[in-house]
Amino acid sequence: MKHFSLLFLSSLLTYQLVTAFPSHASLAGLSARELEEIIPSLERRVIKPPPGPLTNTSAILVNDHLHPWKPAGKDDIRGPCPGLNTLASHGWLPRNGIASPSQIITAVQEGFNMGNDLALIVTYVAHLLDGNLVTDLLSIGGKTPKTGPNPPAPAIVGGLDTHGVFEGDTSMTRSDAFFGDNHSFNETLFDQFVDFSNKFGGGFYNLTVAQELRFQRIQQSIATNPQFSFTFPRYFTAFAESVFPLTFFTDGRHESPLQLDMTVARGFFQDSRMPADFFRSNVSWTLEKIGPGVGAVFSAHPIPPGGNVNNTVNTYTPDPNAANFSNLCKLYTDFVNVTVRGLYSDAKGVLLEALNKNLDFLFDAIKGQGSCVQVPPFV
Ligand code: HEM
Incomplete structure (x- = not known):
């Protein structure tokens, strides 16, 4: 029974x-x-x-x-x-x-x-x-x-809310998952975004603000989040996303240097709203075009990939095995061999087929970047 x-x-x-x-x-x-x-x-x-x-x-x-x-x-x-x-x-x-x-x-x-x-x-x-x-x-x-x-x-x-895979720490307007809510607009963090724009950009978000705010958010996560983790993919997306408000949230009819008004910024970050009469960028932002901006944010305050250790704040320790900006093929290979393989170790049949197709699409975009070699399909 x-x-x-x-x-x-x-x-x-x-x-x-x-x-x-x-x-x-x-x-x-x-x-x-x-x-x-x-x-x-x-x-x-x-x-x-x-x-x-x-x-x-x-x-x-x-x-x-x-x-x-x-x-x-x-x-x-x-x-x-x-x-x-x-x-x-x-x-x-x-x-x-x-x-x-x-x-x-x-x-x-x-x-x-x-x-x-x-x-x-x-x-x-x-x-x-x-x-x-x-x-x-x-x-x-x-x-x-x-x-x-x-x-x-x-x-x-x-x-995309899932923490620790794509979504990660040290965002400009969202808190770290350790503090509870990793996805909602955070007014305190946006106030800091405005303060930095006033201090370094004359009231606008520009590349100098992006450099200083990125550094500030990393220092804040090191000092307050005992579980701060800063390796792939977050290590790369954090620097790229610092540039996105300039390349994508500014009106395409304006000339460079790009700078973002605070009311427009709040519209995008808080209300998910474009300004009335908004024109998209006049540049197609490929890796080649956006690379120098991302490099400038990184180079202003370089830091190796790593994280806090022993569940303790202020213990940032570099991870020598993590991919960094100087080795982008390792980033791709580790992603496929370690991360994806780990998440789908039991994939068979239709799932395995779909997995290999998506990995092919990813590699098609990466192969133009240099001499990366494709990881063979999973069996
Ligand atoms: C192509 C597909 C895209 C995906 C899958 C994606 C995904 C994400 C995710 C998961 C985050 C959160 C990162 C984190 O806080 O841990 C993020 C942040 C961000 N994304 Fe996207 N994104 C995409 C395209 C875009 C586009 C087109 C824009 C601009 C128009 C954009 C602008 C941003 C910005 C500015 C942040 C930083 C938010 C902050 O730090 O407060 N993203 N994205």
Whole structure:
């Protein structure tokens, strides 16, 4: 009898997990048994190759009548990225905040003029870490709409809010996950953004402000977050994202040097809103174009990858094995061999097939960068 009850309980739990599993929830890190139970319940999408570069890369009106701002609805997902939040709130991405990698690449190119190589690398790294490779969907945050009154959705969902894979510490306007909320706009941090813009940029966010604020946020995380971690991918995205407000949130009709007004900044960071009459950048921001800005932010206050240790603040210790700016092929190889392999060690069948396809798309964007060698497909 006891045996029967346990069996019944176990099938009930499995039933609940499968019926409640959202189509955008990540399959990363699940066991072979969980994957076997969940994958047959998912609607498999045919994964198409990603969109190519834009043919017209000029500045055009993107806050237009087809893309009006609307506040996020109660079940719409928003997350830590002000760029993707804004694209969703203007309908360049599905307003519910759940999209395929191809939809994200199209939206960041058309809405903000992000270059094709940069868009592909960021999107596929995020999708491999936080998306559902079988349904080809990624959530730009983490909240899961309830799939029915009972049972409630499972706690682990993935999506860009997931800490420690793509999302990480030391953001300009969001707190570190250690302090609780890693994705909402934080007024205290934005006040600091404004203070630094006043002190170093004459009231605007510019490259000098980006350099000083990036340094300040790193020092703050070292001094206050005992679990501060600063290795791939966060080590790279933190420096790149310091430049994004200049390249993507400034109006494309203005000449360089780029500088961002504080009201416009608050609109993007807090309300996910473009200013009225906003034109996207007049530059297609490829890796080659954005590289010097990211390099300038890094070089102002260089720091090796690493983190605090022993759960103690002020113990920043470099990690000699982590990829750094001087070895970008190692970054790719470690990502595939260590991170992705670790998250998908039990992938088989349709999941394995989808995994290899997404890894191919990622490498297609990376191979233009030099002499990196592709990691062979997983078997
Ligand atoms: C291409 C796909 C993109 C993905 C997958 C992505 C993802 C993310 C994620 C996960 C974060 C949070 C990082 C963290 O705090 O740990 C972030 C931050 C950020 N993203 Fe995006 N992003 C994308 C494109 C964009 C675009 C097009 C823009 C600008 C228009 C943008 C602007 C930013 C900025 C400024 C931050 C820093 C926020 C802060 O430090 O407070 N991103 N992004």
